[in-house]
Amino acid sequence: MNKVRTRFAPSPTGYMHIGxxxxxxxxxxxxKKNGGDFIxxxxxxxxxxxxxxxxxxIYQTLRECGLNWDEGPDIGGPVGPYIQSQRMGMxxxxxxxxxxxxEAYYCFCDKDRLDELKAIQEASGxxxxxxxxxxxxxxxxxxxKLDANVPYVIRQKVPLDGEVTFHDELYGDITVACSxxxxxxxxxTDGMPTYNFANVVDDHLMGITHVVRGNEYLASxxxxxxxxxxxxxxxxxxxxxxxxxxxxxxxxxxxDGDASYQDLxxxxxxxxxxxxxxxxxxxxxKGEQEIFTLPELIEEFDISGLSKSPAIFDPMKLxxxxxxxxxxxxxxxxxSHAEPYIRQAVKREDIDIGRIASLLQPRTELFTxxxxxxxxxxxxxxxxxxxxxxxxxxxxxENSLESLKDILPVLEGIEDWTEENIHNALxxxxxxxxxxxxxxxxxxxxxxxxxxFTPGGGIELxxxxxxxxxxxxxxxxxxxxS
RNA sequence: GGCCCCUUGGUCAAGCGGUUAAGACGACGCCCUUUCACGGCGUAAUCAUGGGUUCGAUUCCCGUAGGGGUCACCA
Numbered sequence: 001m002n003k004v005r006t007r008f009a010p011s012p013t014g015y016m017h018i019g020x021x022x023x024x025x026x027x028x029x030x031x032k033k034n035g036g037d038f039i040x041x042x043x044x045x046x047x048x049x050x051x052x053x054x055x056x057x058i059y060q061t062l063r064e065c066g067l068n069w070d071e072g073p074d075i076g077g078p079v080g081p082y083i084q085s086q087r088m089g090m091x092x093x094x095x096x097x098x099x100x101x102x103e104a105y106y107c108f109c110d111k112d113r114l115d116e117l118k119a120i121q122e123a124s125g126x127x128x129x130x131x132x133x134x135x136x137x138x139x140x141x142x143x144x145k146l147d148a149n150v151p152y153v154i155r156q157k158v159p160l161d162g163e164v165t166f167h168d169e170l171y172g173d174i175t176v177a178c179s180x181x182x183x184x185x186x187x188x189t190d191g192m193p194t195y196n197f198a199n200v201v202d203d204h205l206m207g208i209t210h211v212v213r214g215n216e217y218l219a220s221x222x223x224x225x226x227x228x229x230x231x232x233x234x235x236x237x238x239x240x241x242x243x244x245x246x247x248x249x250x251x252x253x254x255x256d257g258d259a260s261y262q263d264l265x266x267x268x269x270x271x272x273x274x275x276x277x278x279x280x281x282x283x284x285x286k287g288e289q290e291i292f293t294l295p296e297l298i299e300e301f302d303i304s305g306l307s308k309s310p311a312i313f314d315p316m317k318l319x320x321x322x323x324x325x326x327x328x329x330x331x332x333x334x335x336s337h338a339e340p341y342i343r344q345a346v347k348r349e350d351i352d353i354g355r356i357a358s359l360l361q362p363r364t365e366l367f368t369x370x371x372x373x374x375x376x377x378x379x380x381x382x383x384x385x386x387x388x389x390x391x392x393x394x395x396x397x398e399n400s401l402e403s404l405k406d407i408l409p410v411l412e413g414i415e416d417w418t419e420e421n422i423h424n425a426l427x428x429x430x431x432x433x434x435x436x437x438x439x440x441x442x443x444x445x446x447x448x449x450x451x452x453f454t455p456g457g458g459i460e461l462x463x464x465x466x467x468x469x470x471x472x473x474x475x476x477x478x479x480x481x482s
Numbered sequence: 483g484g485c486c487c488c489u490u491g492g493u494c495a496a497g498c499g500g501u502u503a504a505g506a507c508g509a510c511g512c513c514c515u516u517u518c519a520c521g522g523c524g525u526a527a528u529c530a531u532g533g534g535u536u537c538g539a540u541u542c543c544c545g546u547a548g549g550g551g552u553c554a555c556c557a
Contacts, residue, residue, distance in 0.1 A: 011557055046557055111555080118554095127484050127553060153555060171487070180485050180553085188555040195557045219486060219552040242488085248549065277494095280506090284495055290506055307495080309488045310550060317494065317507045327520075363519040373518095390517080426516095441516035449517090457516040 004036025006210045007203065008062075008069070009084075011043045012054035016061040016261040018252060018313070019214065019244045022278040026241060027212040028067040029279075029301045039206060040072035043084045045195065061261050064271050066294050079206045084198060091193035094201050094231070095154040095186045103230035104186055106152045107134040108145050129182045130155065154187040156197075158226060166225040168218070168238045169210075169303050176222050184223060196220060200227045203236060212239045239303060242282055245310045252313050264318075268367035270337070273322040280321075282311040291324050323365035334361045341370035346377050355464055359456040376449045377464065380473050383450035385480060393438030400443035401481035406433065407444055408474050417467040422459050447477030 008024040010016075031038040040062070042055055059074065071077025081087055098104035107130075118128045135157065137145075145152070158181045165175040186197040193201070203211060218240045228235045246252045252259040264274050276292050284305045285292075292300060326334065335357045342353055342360070356377075360370060375381070388400035395403075410425050430440050444458030448470055454461060462470040 009557095013557085043557065049556075114555085125483065129553080174486070176486065182553075185555050190555080192555090194555070199557085214551095215487080216551060222486095240487090243550075245550085251550090280494065282494085284505095286496090288496095288505055305496095307488095311495090312493060314493045314507070320507055323520095362521095365519095393516080437516050439516095445517060451517090453518045455518075457518090459516075 002207070002209055004031055004034035004209050005039060005207050006031040006036065006212060007039040007041050007206065007208050008067075008212075009041040009043050009199070009202075010058055011046060011049065012051060012058060013046075013049045014051045014054050015057050018259055018261060018264075018274075018278055021061065021065070021261050021274075022244065022281065023212060023214060023241060024062060024067055025065070025275060025279055025297075026239070026283075026301075026306075027210075029298050030210055030212060030239070030303070031070075032298045033301055036209070037070040038067070039077070039082070039208070040069035041082050041084065041202065041206070042073055043195070043199075045084050045088070045192070045198065057262070064265075065261075065275050066271075084202065087198070087202065088192055091198055091201055092154075092187055092191055095193070095197065098156070098186070098227075098230055099154060101230065103157050104154050105135055105157055105183075106137070106142050106146070107155045107183075107185075108137075108150045108152045109133055110151070127180075132183055135183065151189045153185045153189055155183040156186055156223065156227065156230075158183050158223070164222040164225055166221050166235075166238065168221070168240055170239055170241075170306050170308060171218070174218070174221070181223055181226075196223065197227070200224050204228070204231070204233045208236050210237045210239060212241065215240045215242050239306070242307060242310045244278070244281055245312045247312060268341070268369070269318070269322050270325050273318070273325040276325065277318045277321045281313065282307045291321065291328070319365050326364050326367075327362060329361070331358060331361065337367060338364070338370060341367045342374065345371035345373075345375045348378050350466065351377060351464060356455075359460060359464075363455055373453075373455050376451050376454065380448075380476065381450040383446070387446045387450070387452055388443055388481065390438070390442050393442040394436065395439060395442045397481055399439060400446070401478065403440050403443045404447055404474055404478045404481065407440060408471065408478065411462070411467070411471055411474065414467065417463070419459060419463045422462055426459065443477070444474070448473045 006027045008027045010020055010024075028038045030036075040058075042058070044050060044055070055073075062069065069075070071079070071082060073080075073082040076082070095104055099106065109130075113133075114130070117131055121128045134155075159178045161178055163175050163177050164181070165173050167173050184196060185194050187193055221238060221240070225235060244252050246259075261271075261274065265271065272293060275294060276297070279292065279297050279301075280290065283301070284307070285300050286302065286305065287300075289296075289300070326337075329337070331354075335354060338357050338360060339353060342356055346353070346356070356374060360373065363373075364370060385397055389396045406429055407426070410429050411422070414421050414425055426440060426444075427437075430437055433440070441458045445454060445461060446452075448458060448461045448465055450473075456464075465473070
């Protein structure tokens with residue numbers, strides 16, 4: 001069997017949509033799982049939709065995600081060029097081949113006639129379709145018009161009746177009647193190929209064995225099959241993947257801000273987590289494991305786990321998976337990701353960032369949520385005394401005041417401000433007073449943070465803040481409660 | 483509208499003729515705990531619908547409904 005070759009063929013129209021990225025991911029995985037090559041081809045033939053810099057975005061996204069291509073525009077390869085606009089000259093002769101074989105024909109119908117035809121068909125409720133007006137022109141008529149330089153297109157000659165059956169690895173055999181298929185244009189008036197034609201020719205020329213693409217191409221697959229057959233080419237394996245939806249009836253739209261990979265990165269997601277999540281959207285692994293690295297995905301992936309119905313994007317689940325990946329980071333990796341966010345909130349130079357990071361790691365699901373968690377470090381926020389009242393801790397304003405008064409001299413007496421020393425001193429106090437931990441520790445936490453939720457308890461926060469600042473805040477607490 | 487595809491809890495989903503119908507996220511409760519989180523345990527919640535086929539249908543077939551896709555000299 002030939003070496004597996006898959007291709008990702010995006011149009012550079014702006015940014016990397018999550019659905020596209022997932023297609024790229026599956027495409028990459030299928031190649032790698034089979035020891036094959038993953039090829040990147042840029043389909044930039046629609047000049048109108050081209051967006052400056054979009055190709056760079058594609059490169060960058062794929063690289064960040066580790067979906068490295070074996071052949072592509074920037075690195076070349078044996079079947080280049082890999083930018084479709086640079087391949088434009090080569091298609092016409094393939095179409096002319098088809099004309100010779102009787103599988104395609106010249107069509108001289110102008111736009112006016114076609115528009116009129118379409119209007120009539122629509123008005124009478126018929127599906128708009130070319131009426132095959134030029135299909136049976138005699139060779140003489142064709143030659144005459146060609147010689148007279150009448151503009152023309154080349155159309156595919158779809159069988160008038162019978163049916164076509166094509167095979168999809170996921171959906172199995174799908175059969176459609178030829179009568180529902182249009183004689184689609186292969187070569188446009190300007191001599192350039194349509195996407196549908198270029199795609200088939202390019203895939204063949206590039207030796208693509210598995211075509212992974214969005215479900216929207218399912219309807220044109222029969223026409224592609226007919227084209228492959230007309231050429232006598234081997235038909236690749238098709239894998240049509242379903243769309244990712246925003247809700248039951250809407251696709252993830254470009255406007256809501258979480259449809260693109262770039263947006264998700266800005267929101268504080270890890271690329272591994274995004275990849276992991278989108279792999280799971282529309283694909284189910286065999287076992288119970290849900291958290292995967294890219295190599296693990298390659299190992300686990302199987303086409304049979306792909307879903308045939310659209311999947312709704314669930315931000316909650318993505319977030320949970322992101323948290324899962326964050327917790328698996330080494331402390332060093334976590335710090336390097338988290339530091340910019342910590343620095344957004346903490347400007348003080350004397351603070352031990354690493355210590356904050358270790359507190360943050362188990363409770364961070366999104367890096368962008370870090371600043372608000374630690375916004376009390378540089379300056380004690382205004383807070384209400386009601387924070388001192390906690391039912392479960394059995395604390396209220398009175399006993400909190402008493403506790404803080406007890407805590408103050410204990411803290412002042414600590415020479416070496418380490419977590420261990422603070423811990424020992426306070427637990428000694430707790431033992432001496434014969435109270436529950438919370439009676440002492442809850443008021444301390446409130447006094448030093450001024451918040452109801454903090455990453456870490458009173459002792460941990462005191463270490464971070466330093467002796468001077470901690471004592472100052474405890475005194476502030478005493479004043480507020482007095 | 484024609485054609486094609488799809489339909490298991492709120493969401494992602496396992497299942498592939500006989501199951502107490504997995505698991506995860508989310509929700510709720512409990513445990514652990516100096517808050518929150520992490521971790522652990524548990525609860526609620528699903529086979530769109532009507533007909534068949536069968537001893538037996540979530541599973542196979544048909545219809546209905548709902549959803550998606552597609553019908554360009556766009557990709």
